[in-house]
Amino acid sequence: MKQGEAFAILSAFAEKHEALIVADIGSQSLWLKAAGDRAENLYLSGPMGMASSVALGVATAHKDRAVIAACGDGALAMNMSSLATISNARPANLSVVVMDNGIYEFTKSLPAPGRGVRWNHISQAFPGFRSTIPLSEIDALAPQNGPHFVHAEIEPGALPPGPGLHAVDVHHRFKALFRE
């Protein structure tokens, strides 16, 4: 599966559940926007690996909303400790998705150290996660009954176009969702 196809599946799932998505810098933010721009998409443009932590903050702030962290395997490998933090905190409304192509797609496709991780065994190593499933089974997921981990095996591919949104605009567009 191409990353664009994986994000089309993820974006459709998010729309169905009115979920908020926090996407890592690079191809995750770009492919998410290419799948369909929504105010509920929080595109990160730095630093690598923070999507899982930012999503934990969003999930804590709005426990009535399903929240998805869309992470690259290279990015999540930079912030593996966030899985321990999430496992311990057990936010029921958070799902972490890893897009696993084994490379740094934005850095000349160099191999990523995430190759050393069994992404499909995360909930065994981090038992606060209630489940680890492949992306192909995401439609069966109850996003308010987590936290869950979703493993998306994807092929390397061409890069999408840039998001064309400034970080501050992304921030304020997202925050406006919650104004009473």
Add this chain to the structure above:
Amino acid sequence: MIVRILDALAAHNIQITTGVPDGWLVPLIKGLSDDERFDYIAAAREEECFGIAAGAAMSGKRALVLMQNSGFLNAVGAFTTLCQKYQTPFVCLIANRGGISDSNSYDPNKYRSFEAITRSMNLFTHPSSWEDLPEAIPRAMARCEGAGEPGFITLSERLK
């Protein structure tokens, strides 16, 4: 003292808290963890704290971060390219180890580096005492929201 701080935080809707422990901060972390008015997220590393606080801030909620000065040194990259870039307001309470109250041989470099880096980055820092925290944290939060940036309150001694 801790009850006064907790009441002040609750009165100002500062409900999301996260941190990595320092010995000086333990009484406050215990208070936050045991009080149902707050979410305290025990983070494994300080970069995560900045991510969590930025996520809360971009969701329209107030957040307080607690860490040692060396934790900020760990997390400068996340601070600059996430919190500054996205202009996320929150307050970070720093145990500023290695100053006049510390005789530990392993602390002075933390103090020198924290002071030098925050000064050279022109960051908002406010030295405070435990006694002043109930007033200082809400005021710093209001200041950070007005400025659209995070800010730091530093403590130079343990709670007595």
